[in-house]
Amino acid sequence: MDGRIGFVLLFCLIGxxxxxxxxxxxxxxxxxxxxxxxxxxxxxxPCQLHKGKASSVNVTFSSGVESxxxxxVVHGIIAGVPIPFAIPVGDGCxxxxxxxxxxxxxxxxxxxxxxxxEYPAIKLVVEWELRDDNKQxxxxxxxxxxxx
Ligand SMILES: *[C@@H]1O[C@H](CO)[C@@H](O)[C@H](O)[C@H]1NC(C)=O
Numbered sequence: 001m002d003g004r005i006g007f008v009l010l011f012c013l014i015g016x017x018x019x020x021x022x023x024x025x026x027x028x029x030x031x032x033x034x035x036x037x038x039x040x041x042x043x044x045x046p047c048q049l050h051k052g053k054a055s056s057v058n059v060t061f062s063s064g065v066e067s068x069x070x071x072x073v074v075h076g077i078i079a080g081v082p083i084p085f086a087i088p089v090g091d092g093c094x095x096x097x098x099x100x101x102x103x104x105x106x107x108x109x110x111x112x113x114x115x116x117x118e119y120p121a122i123k124l125v126v127e128w129e130l131r132d133d134n135k136q137x138x139x140x141x142x143x144x145x146x147x148x
Contacts, residue, residue: 022047024143027127029061032138035106036060039113039143046144052117058096059109059128061139067101067132069093072111077125077142085126087113092130092138101132109139119147 022037023045038058039047049055070092075082089111093099096110109130123146130138 022143024141027129027137027140027142029137029139029141031065031067031132031134031136032061032063032130034059034061034139034141037141037143046123046146048146048148049113049115050148051115051119051121054112054114056110056112057128059130059139059141060106061109061130062106063101063103063132063138065101065132065134065136065138066103067134067138068099069133070097070099070101070109070138071131072109073129073131074113075127077127078122082127087111101138115147121147123147 022039022042024034024037026034036059040056042048042055047055072087072090072092072095074085074087076085077083089095092109097107101107123144125142125144127140127142129140132138
């Protein structure tokens with residue numbers, strides 16, 4: 001085990017905030033390529049999202065296109081049915097991305113995912129898209145979460 005992984009693991013085990021790469025599925029990133037997805041806190045996978053709290057999300061991707069805008073669209077997929085999920089800031093250009101987006105450039109999309117206390121304690125799949133000017137996905141990722 002290399003030192004960095006050991007260090008991250010230790011942080012996670014003692015319950016401090018840690019960001020470990022989340023296993024995700026690419027659901028059609030037509031205009032870009034995702035390299036790393038970090039969710040914090042997420043000490044074990046599927047990530048546990050705590051009711052009444054916000055998790056931070058950090059998606060590292062490279063863009064294959066130029067785009068003036070970027071718009072996030074989030075769905076919770078429950079029993080196969082995608083349900084729109086409201087996020088506080090839908091504008092990717094206000095979420096750590098410096099717009100206009102350039103071709104072949106790497107970006108960190110950073111935002112928060114608040115979990116309302118009235119949400120049911122269930123497992124679901126989060127589908128997160130970031131769309132470019134032409135409504136193509138700069139990224140589209142899916143990852144499982146558990147609301148607790
Ligand atoms: C987001 O993730 C990237 C890649 O893991 C990392 O370099 C960057 O520092 C992270 N940003 C924050 C605010 O954690």
